[in-house]
Amino acid sequence: MYCGAMARTKDPAVRTLLLNRAAQMLRMRQPVTLRALVAGTGVSTMAVYTYFGGMDGLWKALRQEGFTRLAAKLAAVTTSADPVRDLAALGAAYLANALENPDLYRVMFDEGFDLEDTGAADETLHRLVHAIDRAKANGRFRDEIDPLELATQSWTIGHGLASLVATGPLPHQALAHGVPMLTALFTSAGDEPDRCRQSVERGWGLMPPAGPGSRERSDRP
Numbered sequence: 001m002y003c004g005a006m007a008r009t010k011d012p013a014v015r016t017l018l019l020n021r022a023a024q025m026l027r028m029r030q031p032v033t034l035r036a037l038v039a040g041t042g043v044s045t046m047a048v049y050t051y052f053g054g055m056d057g058l059w060k061a062l063r064q065e066g067f068t069r070l071a072a073k074l075a076a077v078t079t080s081a082d083p084v085r086d087l088a089a090l091g092a093a094y095l096a097n098a099l100e101n102p103d104l105y106r107v108m109f110d111e112g113f114d115l116e117d118t119g120a121a122d123e124t125l126h127r128l129v130h131a132i133d134r135a136k137a138n139g140r141f142r143d144e145i146d147p148l149e150l151a152t153q154s155w156t157i158g159h160g161l162a163s164l165v166a167t168g169p170l171p172h173q174a175l176a177h178g179v180p181m182l183t184a185l186f187t188s189a190g191d192e193p194d195r196c197r198q199s200v201e202r203g204w205g206l207m208p209p210a211g212p213g214s215r216e217r218s219d220r221p
Contacts, residue, residue: 014043015051019065022058023103027167063115066101066108067124073097074127077206083134084191088182088203090127091158095175096208098162106167109159125151135191142190150189157181179204 021041025032034045034055052058073093080086098105108121115121128151135141141150161178164170182204183197191199 010050014047015061017041017043018047018051018058019062020103022062023101023107027103027106060114062104063107063110064117066104067115067117067121069101069104070094070097070108071123074124082199082202083131083138084140084186084196084199085203087128087131087135087154087186088178088200089206090131090203091154091178091182092204092207094124094155094158095162095166095178096206098166099172099208102166105162125155128154135186135189140191140196141186145189150185153185154182157185175207 018037018041022032022037025037030036032055034048037048037058038045048054048058052061073096074090077086077089077093080089125148129147132141132145132147132150136143136145136147157178161175165172165174179197179200182200183193186196186200187193
């Protein structure tokens with residue numbers, strides 16, 4: 001159990017505890033007050049000031065934490081000789097982060113909260129742009145393709161699936177739709193259909209399997 005004294009020693013576990021608790025309360029539509037936040041955690045209200053300087057700091061840190069975890073997930077994606085595979089792998093990592101942190105994922109795109117680092121969201125997009133530049137250099141995509149536009153379209157597919165599966169009504173199996181959607185997108189950018197699908201399937205295959213709490217289809221035999 002955490003105590004006020006431990007909070008003042010800057011234990012990272014206390015900071016994570018408070019962030020996860022706040023995100024969970026938001027998802028459950030509970031009012032996030034100072035006392036409600038620490039209730040039942042074993043942490044004193046002083047911990048919120050110790051780690052975040054107050055509730056305003058907590059909100060900024062909460063949204064930032066979502067992008068911090070996403071950045072770590074994307075950074076873990078290894079670069080291969082196949083840039084289209086890497087694009088799909090980045091999409092899979094994006095979705096994996098949303099599935100592992102569904103409460104934080106909701107907060108990441110809530111513009112009601114400021115970011116500590118306003119470039120955090122841009123970094124996600126830049127990774128996709130870099131992979132698209134490599135695909136163009138390798139002759140997979142046409143020279144006239146705008147990397148930023150294609151990256152945005154790819155992110156839109158990933159974000160839509162994440163919103164519908166991680167925080168929405170669709171079961172984990174719906175993530176399989178990412179393969180035909182990304183294949184269609186990258187083929188329209190100039191990639192050869194069969195080769196494209198194989199690359200996307202390899203990258204998308206890095207998606208983690210459904211956890212024990214994942215929803216199953218209601219029509220499952």
